Amino acid sequence: MSATTNHPMVRFEGVTKRYGALTVLDDLNLEVGRGEKVAIIGPSGSGKTTVLRMLMTLERIDGGVIWVDGEPMTHMQKNGQMVPAEPKHLRRVRSKIGMVFQHFNLFPHMTALANCTEAPMTVLGLPRREAEERAAELLNMVGLGDKKGHYPAQLSGGQQQRVAIARALAMRPKIMLFDEVTSALDPELCGEVLQVIRKLGSEHDLTMLMVTHQMGFAKEFADRVCFFYQGKICEQGEPKELFTAPKNERTQQFLRAVLEAV
Amino acid sequence: MGMFSLSAMLVAALIAIAIMSLFGDNALFMSGLLQGAWLTVQITLLGSLLAVIMATTAALFRLYGAPPLRWLAVTYVEFFRGTSALVQLFWLFFVLPLFGISMDPFSVGVLGLGLNIGAYGAEVVRGAVQGVHRGQWEATTALNMTRWQALKRIILPQAFVAMIPPWGNLFIELLKSTALVSLITMSDLTFRAKTINDTTMQTIPIFTLALLTYLVMSLTITIGMRWLERASLRGMVRGRGR
Numbered sequence: 001m002s003a004t005t006n007h008p009m010v011r012f013e014g015v016t017k018r019y020g021a022l023t024v025l026d027d028l029n030l031e032v033g034r035g036e037k038v039a040i041i042g043p044s045g046s047g048k049t050t051v052l053r054m055l056m057t058l059e060r061i062d063g064g065v066i067w068v069d070g071e072p073m074t075h076m077q078k079n080g081q082m083v084p085a086e087p088k089h090l091r092r093v094r095s096k097i098g099m100v101f102q103h104f105n106l107f108p109h110m111t112a113l114a115n116c117t118e119a120p121m122t123v124l125g126l127p128r129r130e131a132e133e134r135a136a137e138l139l140n141m142v143g144l145g146d147k148k149g150h151y152p153a154q155l156s157g158g159q160q161q162r163v164a165i166a167r168a169l170a171m172r173p174k175i176m177l178f179d180e181v182t183s184a185l186d187p188e189l190c191g192e193v194l195q196v197i198r199k200l201g202s203e204h205d206l207t208m209l210m211v212t213h214q215m216g217f218a219k220e221f222a223d224r225v226c227f228f229y230q231g232k233i234c235e236q237g238e239p240k241e242l243f244t245a246p247k248n249e250r251t252q253q254f255l256r257a258v259l260e261a262v
Numbered sequence: 263m264g265m266f267s268l269s270a271m272l273v274a275a276l277i278a279i280a281i282m283s284l285f286g287d288n289a290l291f292m293s294g295l296l297q298g299a300w301l302t303v304q305i306t307l308l309g310s311l312l313a314v315i316m317a318t319t320a321a322l323f324r325l326y327g328a329p330p331l332r333w334l335a336v337t338y339v340e341f342f343r344g345t346s347a348l349v350q351l352f353w354l355f356f357v358l359p360l361f362g363i364s365m366d367p368f369s370v371g372v373l374g375l376g377l378n379i380g381a382y383g384a385e386v387v388r389g390a391v392q393g394v395h396r397g398q399w400e401a402t403t404a405l406n407m408t409r410w411q412a413l414k415r416i417i418l419p420q421a422f423v424a425m426i427p428p429w430g431n432l433f434i435e436l437l438k439s440t441a442l443v444s445l446i447t448m449s450d451l452t453f454r455a456k457t458i459n460d461t462t463m464q465t466i467p468i469f470t471l472a473l474l475t476y477l478v479m480s481l482t483i484t485i486g487m488r489w490l491e492r493a494s495l496r497g498m499v500r501g502r503g504r
């Protein structure tokens with residue numbers, strides 16, 4: 001997989017996901033380019049979280065193929081045939097992806113620093129010193145250089161979420177997934193987290209997919225916005241277009257409802 | 263109950279023993295009882311160690327093992343929970359030698375009681391592991407950790423905290439069931455009390471001292487477990503909840 005080819009960083013190819021009789025995602029096709037910032041919006045239950053969880057391999061897919069950095073992730077080629085990926089293959093491809101969760105999911109028994117050094121040491125095999133340097137640098141970047149020794153329970157929600165971002169970045173992913181990372185926070189704490197994400201967008205050559213309810217942020221930050229409705233991309237485009245002149249009726253309805261709620 | 267009242271109770275029990283020992287032949291009885299108590303302590307400690315090892319192994323086999331291991335774990339738990347501890351001891355002590363395997367009574371005591379309490383402990387460990395929030399597993403996947411790395415570094419340490427109080431109960435349960443080893447020829451605390459009573463007939467002080475000695479040992483366990491719980495919660499719950 002050479003870096004010069006211009007394959008998309010992420011490609012959903014006819015991906016389907018069902019929970020029992022409920023089809024949550026229906027033949028989804030989506031391409032995300034290298035370094036592209038994509039915002040995913042849509043009503044509750046439209047499958048936004050599911051998209052990210054499938055990409056993070058937290059959910060099995062029921063149909064289609066997900067491609068990451070030019071190679072199939074959910075499948076692998078064996079004797080010219082596509083077969084479901086083995087754990088080893090999954091692990092290798094997954095190493096390119098990091099995720100930040102709505103409820104942070106920090107390790108409560110570890111300090112902020114240890115949260116950020118754990119996986120680099122156990123998974124990447126970094127020596128402690130190097131892992132700690134990397135973690136300290138990232139904690140500084142998210143503005144928590146002075147909280148290294150704090151446990152999650154001793155941090156505010158906004159601070160915890162920033163630790164979670166640093167923790168994911170410590171694995172040096174090429175793709176970062178954000179699932180409503182500010183919706184568990186008090187409104188006054190959202191700003192500090194969004195500020196970190198903004199910084200990431202400008203400082204790193206990261207591909208980012210984010211599910212968000214913050215239309216203002218999506219508009220300002222994203223290169224592209226995808227509006228999900230009942231497991232399908234109903235409309236997508238540049239934020240300026242999609243927010244100011246949505247073509248689809250459902251998009252119009254959704255945006256009207258969201259703006260009224262503000 | 264708080265650490266303070268537990269400690270006060272422990273001190274009170276010790277003082278009661280000391281005061282009783284000032285009268286009659288009680289000091290003599292007490293020194294005999296203490297020899298038995300030492301054996302009781304040894305069986306309790308080694309039995310607890312075995313129980314923890316068995317419980318953890320059985321729980322992990324049952325949760326994550328291949329089908330034969332899972333089946334083995336279920337059989338172990340159901341067998342040792344579902345049959346009498348005393349009969350288990352008798353079986354190990356009297357029946358096993360008929361198949362050519364004989365152990366000294368001390369080993370039988372440790373093995374029998376450890377296996378028995380370990381079976382209960384397996385359910386404690388399993389419950390605690392399953393009680394760790396699913397989001398913790400998901401975070402380990404997102405960080406590309408293997409299942410074993412996740413268990414060892416993230417899940418078990420968190421489950422450990424939840425296990426401490428129920429393990430405290432089980433250790434006390436084990437302490438009390440060590441009295442059963444007096445029935446397979448071991449001179450533990452109970453056995454000593456009985457033999458001293460048989461020769462002296464001083465029933466009231468002897469059995470009172472024996473009870474107080476058991477109480478001292480179980481309070482020590484309770485206080486130790488409280489302390490352990492507090493130490494391992496350090497940082498995790500102070501201030502805001504998670």
Ligand SMILES: Nc1ncnc2c1ncn2[C@@H]1O[C@H](COP(=O)(O)OP(=O)(O)OP(=O)(O)O)[C@@H](O)[C@H]1O
Binds near residue numbers: 043
């Ligand atoms: N484990 C599950 N079992 C059954 N149904 C599920 C499961 N997870 C999600 N669903 C269903 O899948 C659909 C899509 O869920 P998803 O979480 O992707 O929605 P969402 O767009 O993220 O919604 P929200 O904005 O509320 O977070 C919903 O109808 C949900 O009820």
Ligand SMILES: [Mg+2]
Binds near residue numbers: 211
């Ligand atoms: Mg969601």
